[in-house]
Structure formats: structure tokens, C-alpha cells
Amino acid sequence: TGPTIVAGEILVEIMAIERGLGFLEPLELTGPYPSGAPAIFIDQVARLGGGAGIIACVGRDDFGTINLERLRHDGVDVSAVSVSDRYPTGSAFVRYRPDGGRDFVYNIAESAAGRISLTAEARRLADAAGHLHVMGSALSIAGLKGIVAYAVKAARARGGSTSFDPNVRKELIDGADGAHFAALVDDADLLLPSGDELLAAAGVDDERQAVAALIARGVGEIVLKRGAAGSTRFGADGSRTDCPGFLVEEVDPTGAGDCFGATYLTCRRKGIEPGKALLYANAAGALNVTRRGPMEGLAGFDALDRFIFGTDRAAT
Ligand code: ADP
Numbered sequence: 683t684g685p686t687i688v689a690g691e692i693l694v695e696i697m698a699i700e701r702g703l704g705f706l707e708p709l710e711l712t713g714p715y716p717s718g719a720p721a722i723f724i725d726q727v728a729r730l731g732g733g734a735g736i737i738a739c740v741g742r743d744d745f746g747t748i749n750l751e752r753l754r755h756d757g758v759d760v761s762a763v764s765v766s767d768r769y770p771t772g773s774a775f776v777r778y779r780p781d782g783g784r785d786f787v788y789n790i791a792e793s794a795a796g797r798i799s800l801t802a803e804a805r806r807l808a809d810a811a812g813h814l815h816v817m818g819s820a821l822s823i824a825g826l827k828g829i830v831a832y833a834v835k836a837a838r839a840r841g842g843s844t845s846f847d848p849n850v851r852k853e854l855i856d857g858a859d860g861a862h863f864a865a866l867v868d869d870a871d872l873l874l875p876s877g878d879e880l881l882a883a884a885g886v887d888d889e890r891q892a893v894a895a896l897i898a899r900g901v902g903e904i905v906l907k908r909g910a911a912g913s914t915r916f917g918a919d920g921s922r923t924d925c926p927g928f929l930v931e932e933v934d935p936t937g938a939g940d941c942f943g944a945t946y947l948t949c950r951r952k953g954i955e956p957g958k959a960l961l962y963a964n965a966a967g968a969l970n971v972t973r974r975g976p977m978e979g980l981a982g983f984d985a986l987d988r989f990i991f992g993t994d995r996a997a998t
Contacts, residue, residue, distance in 0.1 A: 739797045
């Protein structure tokens with residue numbers, strides 16, 4: 683029991699309407715949309731009726747306000763979000779390329795997100811948590827490392843669980859960060875890699891070996907995200923469940939992985955069996971990519987049931 687919590691960056695996303703390369707000429711933009719991987723994740727937990735809270739820092743500005751209003755509206759506990767008078771809420775400008783790639787201009791490092799710290803409210807939320815979800819950004823924001831270390835300990839002390847999305851750039855995981863990364867992997871009751879992150883986390887180049895190695899290191903279960911192809915769950919008992927992707931038109935892939943992970947986790951925390959949880963997660967990820975804006979396609983169980991009923995899936 684106790685809410686699911688996350689810690690990390692809250693920002694806005696501003697998107698180019700037309701696909702193309704970069705931002706080198708004036709173009710039409712749409713946004714700001716509430717964003718930030720931890721925010722997307724925790725908002726989806728709340729949409730599914732799971733207890734949810736976030737530790738973060740935003741600026742005292744409209745970009746912060748639209749995020750706080752959205753999270754609050756959807757039922758996320760934002761009491762541990764501090765508001766900086768000095769630093770603005772971060773932003774990411776994104777333009778999709780014709781080939782599906784993305785160009786970004788980020789304004790995050792010097793934003794309020796970098797001022798996150800272990801406040802009294804953050805401690806209180808971490809002390810009450812039943813589950814902690816950790817994301818790759820935990821290794822790239824200095825203040826966040828201490829919060830994650832504290833929250834992992836607090837979760838463990840209460841018999842709570844943890845999940846980890848190892849979405850980290852390779853160049854960040856050397857030296858001390860490498861040890862920190864490995865500990866987060868080993869501690870995870872649920873690991874949520876996408877693409878090659880599974881192989882990178884295990885340090886081998888074969889999927890089956892990677893799964894065996896990670897389970898041997900103590901990971902409870904692994905759910906691999908495969909984009910349009912769907913997902914696969916590997917249990918600690920050696921079981922494997924494949925779930926083909928839903929056939930949708932991808933408009934904006936940002937946020938799909940976080941929405942997917944939040945849905946899988948919340949289903950499992952509600953006692954839904956792994957196969958059904960995977961189906962809901964696939965549906966949530968697929969529905970999310972059909973809408974512009976990382977948090978605009980988040981959906982509760984009713985909408986997911988309707989989507990599952992009305993949408994075809996790729997053949998296995
Ligand atoms: P990440 O954003 O972490 O890289 P993915 O792109 O694999 O994660 O997306 C997460 C999940 O969302 C996938 O496993 C799949 O279920 C769903 N999904 C993502 N993109 C699509 C797509 N184009 N069509 C259908 N489902 C998708």
C-alpha cells in the first residue's frame with residue numbers, strides 16, 4: 683500500500699506542426715504541452731486510479747502552472763513540487779523529421795528542474811510511498827541522485843517496491859554513475875527497458891542471455907518495450923509473454939514508453955495478471971502516440987477498454 687511516486691523533471695514541450703529538419707527558419711509551433719518523463723508517468727498512474735505523487739521543482743511561471751494544474755486535476759499529489767522564484771520551468775522544442783527521427787532544442791539544465799532537492803515535503807512523500815519508479819534522468823540531475831537514494835531506502839524500509847526505466851545515454855553511465863546505475867537495475871522489482879537498453883543494462887549482446895543475467899542479479903520481472911511491434915514480459919520463473927502492438931497512425935511518439943510503463947505497473951499493483959497488464963500497457967502506449975503532446979493521449983481504464991475493443995493488432 684501507499685502511493686506510487688516519482689521524482690524528476692517537469693517541463694513543457696513545444697512542437698513544430700510540420701515535419702522537417704530542425705528550427706533554422708521561422709515555423710509554426712504548437713504548445714506548450716505539459717511534459718517531462720516523470721510527469722507523464724505519474725499522471726498516467728493517477729488516470730488509472732492509482733495513488734500517485736511527484737517530487738519535482740518548477741518555476742513560478744505559466745509553464746509550471748499548466749503542469750501543476752494538469753497533475754492536480756488528474757489526481758497526482760503535488761505537495762512535494764517546489765516552486766522556484768529564480769529559475770524558469772524548462773522547455774523542449776521538438777520537430778519530427780520526415781523519416782520519423784526528432785530534432786530537439788532543450789532548455790532544461792539551467793531550469794527549475796535542476797534545482798530539485800530533498801525538501802521536508804519530498805521526505806514526507808518518500809516516507810509514505812508504496813512504490814518508487816526511477817527513470818534514467820536520476821543519473822543526470824545532481825540533486826535528484828540524493829532524492830532517489832533516500833526514496834529507494836524509504837521504500838525498502840516499508841516493504842515497498844521499485845521499478846526502473848534505464849533510459850540513459852551511454853556516455854553518462856561510467857565510473858561512479860556506472861555503479862549507481864547497476865545498483866538501480868539490481869534493486870528493481872520491475873525493469874522497463876526499450877530497444878537495446880536491455881542488452882546495455884546486462885552488458886551482453888543476446889536478448890535471452892541478457893534476461894537470464896538480469897534475473898540472476900535479482901531483477902523481479904522485465905518488460906521490454908518494442909515500439910510499434912508491442913512488448914514482451916520476462917518473468918523471474920523463466921516465463922515469456924509476447925504482446926503484439928496495436929495498429930495505429932503514429933502522430934507523436936513522445937511519452938509512449940512512460941505511459942506504457944505507468945500502465946503496466948499500475949495494473950500489476952492493482953492485482954491484474956501480467957498478460958492482461960501487458961495488453962493494457964500496449965493499448966496505453968499506442969493510444970498515446972496517436973495524439974499530439976506527450977500527455978494528451980493518456981487514458982483511464984474505460985478509454986483503454988474501448989480502444990482495445992476497437993483496434994486491430996499486428997500479427998505475431
Ligand atoms: P520508449 O518511448 O520508452 O522508447 P516505445 O517507443 O517502445 O518506448 O513505446 C512504448 C510502448 O508503446 C510500446 O511497447 C508499444 O506498446 C506502444 N507503442 C509505441 N509506439 C507505437 C506505435 N507506433 N504503434 C503502436 N504501439 C506503439
